[in-house]
Amino acid sequence: MTDIDSITLESVRQAAQALQGVTVVTPLQESVYINDLLGARVFFKLENLQRTGSFKLRGAYNRLRQLTPEELKRGVIAASAGNHAQGVALAAGLVGTTSRIYMPEGASLTKIEATRNYGAEICLFGETFDDAYQEALRVSEATGRIMVPAFNDPMIIAGQGTVALEMLDERPNLDVLVVPVGGGGLIGGIAMAAKAQNCRVKVIGVQTESVPAMAQSRKAGRLVPASNGRTIADGIAVKTPGDLTYALVERYVDDIVTVSEQEISRAILIFLERSKLVVEGAGAVGLAAMLAGKIPLGMGTVGVVVSGGNIDVTLLNRIIEKGLVEEGRQVHLKTTVGDRPGQLAKVLRRVAELHANVIRVEHERWSPTLSPAEVAIQMVLETRNREHVQEIVENLRIDGYNVSIQS
Structure with missing residues (x-):
């Protein structure tokens, strides 16, 4: 078979x-x-x-539950980007053995901490799952820990x-x-x-x-x-x-x-x-x-x-x-106005009239692209959709503001 x-x-x-x-x-x-x-x-x-x-706990536990008493004493080892790691770590605790998990160096911090909290020893190695797997395989052969594959x-x-x-x-x-x-x-x-x-x-x-x-x-x-x-x-x-x-x-x-x-x-x-x-x-x-x-x-x-x-x-x-940006529900706009009292308030009042919600505003004087008489205003706005974004931009331009959408 x-x-x-x-x-x-x-x-x-x-x-x-x-x-x-x-x-x-x-x-x-x-x-x-x-x-x-x-x-x-x-x-x-x-x-x-x-x-x-x-x-991942399904496969990990099904594998570990079949370990012999001698294998349980040796402990298990695995490689994972995060989910298999957590499954093996929890399963190891449930069957009464120790676990060492190799994870890529760029693995999610959330998954690293969760795996550690399930009782595993964490080792970060390489850029990819495959890098971590090869190292775990090498250590398994050197130490006798039982390798728990992620899928094969x-x-x-x-x-x-x-x-x-x-x-x-x-x-x-x-x-x-x-x-x-x-x-x-x-x-x-x-x-x-x-x-x-x-x-x-x-x-x-x-x-x-x-x-x-x-x-x-x-x-x-x-x-x-x-x-x-x-x-x-x-x-x-x-x-x-x-x-x-x-x-x-x-x-x-x-x-x-x-x-x-x-x-x-x-x-x-x-x-x-x-x-x-x-x-x-x-x-x-x-x-x-x-x-x-x-x-x-x-x-x-x-x-x-x-x-x-x-x-x-x-x-x-x-x-x-x-x-949100791709759906037109948030937009980052930039414009330049004269550096005079009330200009920022005037722009923000007009944005409010166009029914956009201001999330963040930056008021900048020091850019080398600005003249001493100018100030740049950058706004992150909450909007309804792409059509609403276009409406805001068009109306601000009609009002004389040189508005651009920032990526």
Whole structure:
């Protein structure tokens, strides 16, 4: 029996039984707003509400629960951008062993601190997940700690496949499953478990355009490493998928699409504003793909896996501000006026008449581009939409202000 054949519906069901009382059955939730926006019925599997903030605890615990007493004494080691790290750290504590986690140097501070709080020893190494993985592998061989792969392991994959069992148990009529793809453990387990129950269900993976390793590998017909692109979807920024997960994708996954960073940002913002959900970049790619029209919505009822919610708050703040600017709900304007009393008040009064809310104002005299008789005024305004921004700019120009929109 090959490794891929060892991952069966029965192994996933055994994992589900073992996970009772360890993980929670996360909600499968729909949004009227998003349904109307897409013109389809969509249910979101909210693994961002799972313990540790992502699905990763499922696979990690399923792997660690099968360690022998001797292996428990040696401890475990893993590499992760953050979510697998937290899953392994918590699972290690639950089964009574120690954990050491290697994370990329640029890993989210939120994920680093959360992993440490679960009891793991943290080691930062390299720029990417793959760098951290190679170092963890080297240390595992040198110390005897048990390596816990992030995705390329039958027991990890079976644990992740329990997501599909819960989705189809609650909504057996789901026609399409949309799943984030990094190393492929999540989609591999879900696709196998879903197809074993209903061979007609379609499984579509979503990756970021910045690190599309599985999509490129599928197109090439062999494992192809991706370049080290920068992405806000760090949870799926895997340079090289596993041979086992790649084989599962080849056998069970119907298609893989990619999304841009801007599309991911928009999806994060919609989740936050419309569904009151904090979702990380990797967890938002499914919605991003649908909003961008990259997944056909005429195939029936859709289930989308929201894989995690562990997003750094500083990144979330940047995404919110950038998203507001792109939607025309915030604008940064600059103009130059005479350096005389009352000029700033006059500009701000006119902005108020145009029904914009002033968030921030800077009054600058010292720029070398200004004459001694001039002052620059920079304003960040809260606006309704792009049309409102245009209305404000046009009216200020009619009033004689040389206004420009700042990027």
